[in-house]
Amino acid sequence: MTIEIIDVQVPAAWDDDSEGARRLRMLVDVRNAVVVDGWGGDESHAFSYREAWAQWQSQVGESDDLRTVALLDGVPAGRGYASRGLLEGTTIAEVDVMVLPSARRRGVGAALADDLVARMRERGATTFQAWVDHHPEPGPTMPSPTGFGEIPAASAQVALLQRYGFELEQIERASELRLAAAVPALAAHRADAEAHAAPRYRVETWEGRAPAERVASLAALHARMSTDAPSAGVEHEAEGWDAERLERYETSQLDGGRTLLRAVAVEASTGEVVAFTTLAGQGVAEPWYQHDTLVHGEHRGHRLGMAVKVANLLALAERDPGGVVRTWNAEENRPMLSVNEALGFETICQGGVWQRKESAA
DSSP states (O other): OOEEEEEOOOOSOSSSSSHHHHHHHHHHHHHHHHHHHHTTTOGGGOOOHHHHHHHHHHHTTTEEEEEEEEEETTEEEEEEEEEEESSSOTTEEEEEEEEOGGGTTSSHHHHHHHHHHHHHHHTTOOEEEEEEEEOOOSSOEEEOTTSSOEEESSSHHHHHHHHTTOEEEEEEEEEEEEHHHHHHHHHHHHHHHHHHHTTTEEEEEEESSOOGGGHHHHHHHHHHHHHHSOOTTOOOOOOOOOHHHHHHHHHHHHTTTOEEEEEEEEETTTOOEEEEEEEEESSTTSOEEEEEEEEOGGGOSSSHHHHHHHHHHHHHHHHOTTOEEEEEEETTOHHHHHHHHHHTOEEEEEEEEEEEEOOOO
16 A cells, blocks of 8 residues: 655646646545535535636735645545745644545545645744534534534544644534525514614625725725634734735635625725625525625624625525525624524534644744
8 A cells, every 4th residue: 555645736727638737626526525525425515626726826925835635556535735824824834634535544644644744844834723624423522612612522533633733722613594594584684783883884785806995994804804803722813905915815716706795884984894794606506605704893883794794695695595605603703603693594513723833943
């Protein structure tokens, strides 16, 4: 039995016959097979080659990334991913390892993890982090150190993470909303939220890129996301966002074939964006993903989180009445979870945020 690890670079295109494109498709196939298996065969959790390629392209210049495929006796068996920031968080590396069910317990996961950690350490990483979906399993549970949420304690994922010295720092809740069931109540939620927000604030929605007059304040609010969202003991650094970085984010979604739907709350007296939410998806019959949602700290208490979420969901319902929306929130983020629960989001999974810290050389 031989395990070979090969690197996968960002190719010029995802759909040609080049070796780079072939390796991208091979990696995505492994990733999708593992994820779909974890979700009990639900293929809606798979990503397209185009989505992956666009995301990879957008990270060039922002992060130092490693993407690998493990070949077991010449056959794809696992995929590895590690990413270290170049603009901020340069000593923090995210690490993710996936192994096909048929290749587990044969050293593939360890080989991928050892390779990623060693190479990221050489590049200056001293903190390693992993975001892992933990599906329900019978048996004992592990509570979050934040006091909110728990995950199965006896899974193979937990055993591997602990073997590598990772500690659980936070638990996120993955939730899902089915629009067909939620729409009847959205009008009432909107009326209630607007009653608290008006006339000081107004809600705007749009599809695609941000209008020029909203770019600056929207970018500034994106920057606050890295400091205002609950992060427990997870090490991080404040992110710097400007018009260029916002444009790169939008491009990564649009070039990947996704539609962007945004709703913002604007303070009438200043014209500044003080709350925003984003939905991204491939279209009808495909899931929609709730990206960042944030209300500026100085403008909380006016139901702006509810106002922007409802507005965006109503905009989505017009184009995809039977749509499904998925989102992830820290279990201790009760204000946002309260909004989601009121809208009808239901828990589908728990996500563990794991961290390993090493002493700097």
